[in-house]
Amino acid sequence: MINSILDTIKFYINNFGFYDYIAISWVVLLFFALLVLALYMLFKKPMLALFILFFDFGGLGAGLFYSLKFIDNTIRPRELIMAPLRQLYYADIMIADINITNTSKKIFKKCRVKLSFHNIGKNSIQNLKFRLTPFRTQIAIIQGVEPGQTKEIKFTIKDFRPQNYNTILNSECF
Known part of the structure; x- marks a missing residue:
């Protein structure tokens, strides 16, 4: 952490x-x-x-x-859209498709997109604890997103078994 x-x-x-x-x-x-x-x-x-x-x-x-x-x-406004997650049946692999769109008037030189998976707690304190400590995190860095342009990011998470979890997606662009 x-x-x-x-x-x-x-x-x-x-x-x-x-x-x-x-x-x-x-x-x-x-x-x-x-x-x-x-x-x-x-x-x-x-x-x-x-x-x-x-x-x-x-x-x-x-x-x-x-x-x-x-x-x-x-x-630096942007739009982040995640398609529904897909769990492959023949392997323990999760696939996440994410689109990031630059809605500002300036070029994004570098963007970092972070996808994290958290357990679901029994109460709000446990949810906060799990939110601070994800059990799986994937980060992708993309460069050169023009105004109005959409870039696609594909995360492939290996050894991911289906379970009860929350997904949090965020990005920072400069």
Whole structure:
């Protein structure tokens, strides 16, 4: 799981654009401004300073996530369609056909499409745990998707036995 997170961070850092860096800079600047305010208020009103400090760290995580998501949806919109999964009867192989369409006005230099399979839990806490730890993940990187162009990706997952699972498909394009 840690390797997956590190790979995602490396992929983002290697492919960030100008607007991504601007968004991250604003979030970090606001974080430090609220941190200085909390430290200033620490001796005058410690409970308010503690509240600002908790709000600051929560806002840092939420701000990074939602600012990058906003930029991704407005500057680099795309459409991701997955055909129904096919399990081959003669072998333990699953085939997934995915189409990615560039609906933005700019060329996607590099896109990473990630397909992950998760167990289904008995309650919401177990579902969250399984969502964070998929039992199978496939990643495909495609390059050079023109505006309005659709590229097809075919995942072939070997040693996949039918069971009760959820499928999550996401993509990052730069």
